[in-house]
Amino acid sequence: MSNLSWIFISTMLVNNFTLVMFLGLCSFFGVTGKIETAWRLGLANTFVLLITALSAWGLNTYVLGRAPYLRTIAFIVVIASTVQIVEMAVKKYLPVLFRQLGIYLPLITTNCAILGLALFQTARNYNLAEGIVFAFGAGFGLTIALSLMASIRERMELADVPSVAKRMGLVLVIASCLSMAFMGFAGMGSAQ
């Protein structure tokens, strides 16, 4: 049990997917203009990560043992089609949730965090329970990182920055500071 909580904390804070492992940076820089969209995207990501963990576990257990060279192709195709099916199901049965997630649900498929989760889960030989906890930790970590970044950028809208820093340059320096803050958790060790 302590192993599971350790995986959760370590994935969420110590090895935060976005700020320490550099996964899912496209959405981190692309969709963090508003805090509202940022945390919604984070939760949508968590949802897809959970599905990914389940399908990656299934693939690893039943299929890829015999054909490891198909790993990349199998993961991306299965993840993409599962997300598609889930999207259709959510649209039909939970239309409110679907409207809240909006375009983010399909976009998430090509997020590196999703494939990254499947690959790291494979590399570390997680079992089903560990995989699910890993997905939750990664998803909450993403949500935290996205919300932090979005709230800083909302403040920055009002700040008077030099014209050189108007574009992405300053955002990257801020990301560096955030990442540095998260390095503080490294004192808790790493669960490799």
Next chain:
Amino acid sequence: MSAINAPEPGAADFVPGAPPPATVYADMWRGITRENPVLVQFLGMCPTMAVTNLLANGVAMGLATTFVLVGSGLFVSIFRKYIAHEVRITSYILIIATFVTLADLILAATFPDISKALGPFIPLIVANCLLLGRAESFAAKTGPARAVADGLGMGLGFTFSLSMLSALREILGRGSLFGHDIFGPHFEPWVFMMMPPGGFLALGIALLTLAFIQGRLKARRARLAAGAA
């Protein structure tokens, strides 16, 4: 050549007045300079920061991505008339994933230690937005020759940016280049640059410098124009 009939995405980019170079070369140059994937388009951020702590890693990642870009560009372009519109994204992803698997296996067979250092980041090339972006916006609309040139240009531009970033980080963070010590024993390494925040900071500095130089050039051009008038 079918490229003549196809819409030419690159055609609008030519600077008026400059002598128009042959399109294939223009396609290549665009990727390296004006549409550089990392420094201008801001695509493919994950590998850009995750593997650029050592120059060897950055170059290997850049070349692997170039290989995938060229291969997937060629095949997407060849099959562009047979792929139905509704399933095009899935088809592109499949083509890309095939080449990524090839790159992964080739790298593991030829440079096992680099392959081990990059780890899951080689298969993660599939999720690099740059690949799907080029397939969708360029390769699917032109003939194979231009698609390959575009892939090569984008790949080289990507490799160039990654090499610059990883050289900066390795020199500052370790005092070495390609693993060779360059400053001697008195150098105190700035370990921060090797760690994740250093990746963000290095690219941030690069972008700020670029914006600064661009601002200066623009001001100078405006001054010259004012002087001429």
